[in-house]
Amino acid sequence: MADLLPEHPDFLWRNPEPKSSYDAVIVGGGGHGLATAYFLAKNHGMTNIAVLEKGWLAGGNMARNTTIIRSNYLWDESAAIYEHALKLWEVLPEELEYDFLFSQRGVMNLAHTLGDVRESIRRVGANKLNGVDAEWLEPDQVKELCPILNISDNIRYPVMGATYQPRAGIAKHDHVAWAFARKCDELGVDIIQNCEVTGFVKDGNRVVGVKTNRGTINTEKVGLCAAGHSSVLAEMAGFRLPIQSHPLQALVSELHEPVHPTVVMSNHVHVYVSQAHKGELVMGAGVDSYNGYGQRGSFHVIEHQMAAAVELFPIFARAHVLRTWGGIVDTTLDASPIVGTTPVENMFVNCGWGTGGFKGTPAAGLTFAHTIATGAPHELNRPFALERFETGALIDEHGAAAVAH
C-alpha cells in the first residue's frame, strides 16, 4: 500500500538524536520555544542549541489557541511588548520565508454597558498614546464593519459600541510553528521531539544539565517555555512560580462560506469569534475555574460561550459544533507574563502568558532569547520579571486588556 502513495514532500526540519551537550537548551517545542531558539540563533549567534519537546512539535497550546493577534493592551508595559510582537508579525512571513497567512482583518472589542464604554474609550486613548492603532466605533459603525452582528436593543446586553484595532487579526498557528521550526533547523538548531524533561542537574545553585527520557544532556543555560507545565518544571528545578494552570477550551463549527470579516471579542457576554481561512467559525472564551492539567474542561463553559455567540450573531444559530478541545494555560494573578531570570543560576523562565500567549509569540522569543544570551532582560521584558510579585510592581491587565482572562 505504502508504495502506491506519492513520495513524502521534503521535511521542514530534521529529527536529530540529542547530543550530549549544548550551549543552551530550550524546554518546550511550542511557538514560544521555537521563536526563542530562532532569535537565539539569528540575533545572538547561538546555534549549538536544542529545543526539547515532550510530545510532537507545537502540539500543545500552539495547536489549541484561537490565533488572535492584537496589541490593544491598556498598560504601557503590555502595550510595548505586544505592539512589538505585532510589528514582528508584520515582517515575519518575509523574514521566515513562509506565508503563514497573517491576516490583518482587525479586531473589535465590544462594549455592552456604560462601564464597558468608558473603559473602552479610555483604552483607545491609552493605545493611541502608546502608538497602537485604535479607534472607538459607534454601534452603526460596528454594524458596517461586521454586518452579521446583532446591534439591536432586543438582547440582554446590546452592543453600545466597540474598540477597533485595524492592524490586528489572525494567523495560521500551525504554519507559524512550522515556519519557525524550519528556520531554526536551517540555522543549526536541533529540534528534538518525544524528549521529556524529567529533572535537572545542578552544581550548587547553577543548572548544568537536563535529565530527559532520552538521557542526560549537559548545557550551560536552560530556558523554560512550557506554558501550563511551567510549575512542574520549576518544582523539578527547586523553585516556585506564581502560576495556576487551568483548562481553556475552544471550539470550531463546520466549514461555512465567508460570513465574518473581522474578529469580534466580547468581554461582557464573553465570547470571541473569528472565521478561519478555511471557513470554520472559531470561538473561545474564559478558562474553566478549577486548576487542571487535563487538556479538557467542562461542557457548560462551551455552552455558555455558544449562547453568547448566538445572541451576538443570530446567523450562527443553525451552525453546528464540529470539534471542541482544551489546552492548559498558565495564569498569573495579574494576567501578565513572566519572562526573565529565576532563583536558579543560568535557568530562565518564560511563562504566565495565560490565555493570550499566541499573539505574544515573536516578542516572547525575541526578549527571552536576549535574556538567555546576555543574562539580563531586554528593555521590553524587564517589567515582566518574577520579582514583581515581591516588589508589588504588578502589571494588572485583568479586565484592562480588552478581554477577561
Add this chain to the structure above:
Amino acid sequence: MLLISCPNCGSRDETEFHYGGQAHVPYPENPSGLNDREWAEFLFYRDNTKGIFAERWLHSTGCRQWFNMLRDTVSYDIQSIYPMGAPRPDKAAAAPESGTASTAADSTTTGSAAPSIAATSITSTSTAPSTAPSTTQSGTTAPEGATK
C-alpha cells in the same frame, strides 16, 4: 462537567459551585513580621499540583457552605470531600502534626492557625535556593508550629 457531592446537599452539578483554589493556606500568624518575599508567597504563590490537589469549593447556589476536596488535576477524578478545618485526609495519618496546628480550624473561616499541612507544602521549597526563603528559614518571624 464535574458532579460534586456537597457534604450538606448531596450530588449537584459543578455549575452550582464556586472554586476557591488551594486549601489549607492560612492567613499569616504574624502579618507585621513578614518580609516582602513572605508576603509574595502568601498573596501570589499557590501550589499548582499536577496530581492530587487539596482545594476549596463553595456551594454557592445551595447551602452556601465551604468545604475541601481532594481532586486529581489530570483526570479530574474527585477522591474525597472533607470539612473546612479538617486535616487533609490522605496525609492525616502520615507526617506528625506540629504543635496545636493539627486540630485547628482553617484560618479562612476562623482566623486561627491552620492545619500543619500548609507548612508541609510551603517547606517543600526548602530545596530552593536562599533567594526564596521558606518557612524554616523565616523562623525568626514565625513562632514554631505556626504557619506563615
